[in-house]
Amino acid sequence: MEYSAPRGTQDITPDESGIWQYLEATVRETMARCGYGEIRTPIFEHTEVFERGVGTTTDIVEKEMYTFRDRGDRSITLRPEGTAPVIRAYVEHRMAARPQPAKMYYIGPMFRYERPQAGRFRQFHQFGMEVVGVPGPAADAEVIATPLEVFRALGIRDVVVNLNSIGCPVCRGAYREALRQVYQPVLAELCPSCQGRYDRNPLRLLDCKSEQCRASVPEPPPIFGYLCPECASHFAELRLLLDGLGIEYVINSRLVRGLDYYTRTTFEYNVGGIGSQDAIGGGGRYDGLVEQFGGQSVPGVGVACGMERCVLAMKAEADDSRFARGITVYLVSLGDAARAKAFELAFDLRAHGISADFDMIGRGLKAQMRYADKLSARYVAIIGDDELERGAVALKDMASGSQQDVPIAQLATQLLNNR
Ligand code: HAM
Numbered sequence: 001m002e003y004s005a006p007r008g009t010q011d012i013t014p015d016e017s018g019i020w021q022y023l024e025a026t027v028r029e030t031m032a033r034c035g036y037g038e039i040r041t042p043i044f045e046h047t048e049v050f051e052r053g054v055g056t057t058t059d060i061v062e063k064e065m066y067t068f069r070d071r072g073d074r075s076i077t078l079r080p081e082g083t084a085p086v087i088r089a090y091v092e093h094r095m096a097a098r099p100q101p102a103k104m105y106y107i108g109p110m111f112r113y114e115r116p117q118a119g120r121f122r123q124f125h126q127f128g129m130e131v132v133g134v135p136g137p138a139a140d141a142e143v144i145a146t147p148l149e150v151f152r153a154l155g156i157r158d159v160v161v162n163l164n165s166i167g168c169p170v171c172r173g174a175y176r177e178a179l180r181q182v183y184q185p186v187l188a189e190l191c192p193s194c195q196g197r198y199d200r201n202p203l204r205l206l207d208c209k210s211e212q213c214r215a216s217v218p219e220p221p222p223i224f225g226y227l228c229p230e231c232a233s234h235f236a237e238l239r240l241l242l243d244g245l246g247i248e249y250v251i252n253s254r255l256v257r258g259l260d261y262y263t264r265t266t267f268e269y270n271v272g273g274i275g276s277q278d279a280i281g282g283g284g285r286y287d288g289l290v291e292q293f294g295g296q297s298v299p300g301v302g303v304a305c306g307m308e309r310c311v312l313a314m315k316a317e318a319d320d321s322r323f324a325r326g327i328t329v330y331l332v333s334l335g336d337a338a339r340a341k342a343f344e345l346a347f348d349l350r351a352h353g354i355s356a357d358f359d360m361i362g363r364g365l366k367a368q369m370r371y372a373d374k375l376s377a378r379y380v381a382i383i384g385d386d387e388l389e390r391g392a393v394a395l396k397d398m399a400s401g402s403q404q405d406v407p408i409a410q411l412a413t414q415l416l417n418n419r
Helices: 014-033 047-053 059-064 083-092 137-154 169-189 192-200 202-207 211-216 229-244 307-317 336-351 365-374 385-390 408-418
Strands: 044-046 067-069 075-078 102-111 123-132 159-165 263-271 279-285 300-306 327-333 356-358 377-383 392-397 403-407
Touching: 014 102, 014 123, 014 137, 014 307, 044 047, 044 083, 047 059, 047 075, 047 083, 083 102, 083 123, 083 300, 123 137, 123 307, 137 159, 137 229, 137 263, 137 279, 137 300, 137 307, 159 229, 169 192, 169 202, 169 211, 192 202, 229 263, 263 300, 279 307, 300 307, 327 336, 327 365, 336 356, 336 377, 336 385, 336 408, 365 377, 377 385, 377 408, 385 392, 392 408, 403 408
Parallel strands: 327 356, 327 377
Antiparallel strands: 044 075, 067 075, 102 123, 123 300, 159 263, 263 279, 279 300, 377 392, 392 403
C-alpha cells in the first residue's frame, strides 16, 4: 500500500519550507513593529466555542468543522479559524483588566472540511491579528493596513481591498427587512441555501455565488442608506483614515462575509494570478463577541490571511531564489583523513556561527561539487591529502569561480570577514 497525506492537506518539504519561513519571519517582524504580541491557542477547542463564536447558521459550523468526541465523551473541534479562540482566551485570562487595547497576532493551522481545489485546503494556515478594546475606527484602519505592509514586503502586488459596513444590531434589523422584501417575490427561484438564509440570516443572501440566484434577484439596495448615524460616521471616519494612509479600496456593499460575529466594518483582500480562490485575507469588526463569551461589552476588530494563498502569490510575483535556504560553505574532502578533518572543521565553523556542511557519504570530487551547488553553497572548501599536509584548504567562491589557499586556522575568520 502506498501512503499519502489526507485529501486537502499537504506536506511542506525542506524544498518548500524556505518560502514559508520567509513569510512567517515577515509576519513576525511586521507584527512586532506594530506592537502586536503573539498568542498561541490550542489547535482544538470545545465545539461550543465555534458554535457561539462563529455562529450556528454559518457554512463553517453547519458543514465544515472537524468535530469528534474525545475519550472523555466531550465534543471537540479542530479550530476552523482563530478569532473565536482568541476571544475565548481574552475572557478566560481576564485581559480586559489589563491595559487596553489587547493587540494579539497568531500564525498556525486551521481546519475546514471544504472541497479541496487550488488554494483551498482542509488543513490550511492563517496569520491573523486581533485588536480588542478599541471602539473607534483607528483599530479598523490598522488591521486593514498592516497585512498590506506584509504583502508589500513579500513582493505581492496588485492587492485589491474590498470594504463594506454591515451595521450594528440597531440598524441591521431594518436592512434585513428591506432585503426580505426584495427577495420575497423570487423566493421560489432561489438556490436551496438561500431559501434557508431568507429566514435565518438574510444578509448572507448578498454573497451567494450561485448563477441561479444572481439571475433571478433584482439588485438589492446597498446597506448604506440603512446605517444608523453612529455606524455611518464610523464608516466615514475609517475611510478618511485609509485615505490618509493612501490606501485604495473598493466599496463593495455585497461583502457580508461568512462569519456571524461581524458588526460594522467588513473587508477582504483579493489578488490576481492565483486562480479562483483569490481572497488572500479578510476580516472585520466584532463588537458583540467578547460578551458572547461571557465577558463585559468590549469591542474588537481583526483580520486573518491565508498563508497557502500568500505563498501562491509570492511564487507568482517574485523570484523564488531569494527564499532558498543556502549555506555558507560546503567542505569537499578527498580521502579518509581529509574526511575526518572536514567533519571536525564543520563543527568548528558552526560553533563560529557559520553555516557549514560536509560529505558524509564518501562521494567523489565531482559528485560533492554537484551537491554543493544544489545546496546553493556560497563557498566550497576543498581538502585533500595535499591540503592536509599544508594545513590549508582551497577555498572556492562559487559565484566568481575564484580560488585561493586559506590556512585552516584562519578559515572561520576569513569567512566571517567575507560576509
Ligand atoms: P475567513 O475569511 O474565513 O476569516 O478566512 C481568512 C482567510 O483564510 C481567507 O481569506 C483565505 O485566504 C484563508 N482561507 C480560508 N479558508 C481556507 C481554505 N479552506 N484553504 C485555504 N485558505 C483558506 C476568518 O477566518 C476570520 N477569523 C478572520 C478574522 C479575524 N475576522 C476578524 N478577525
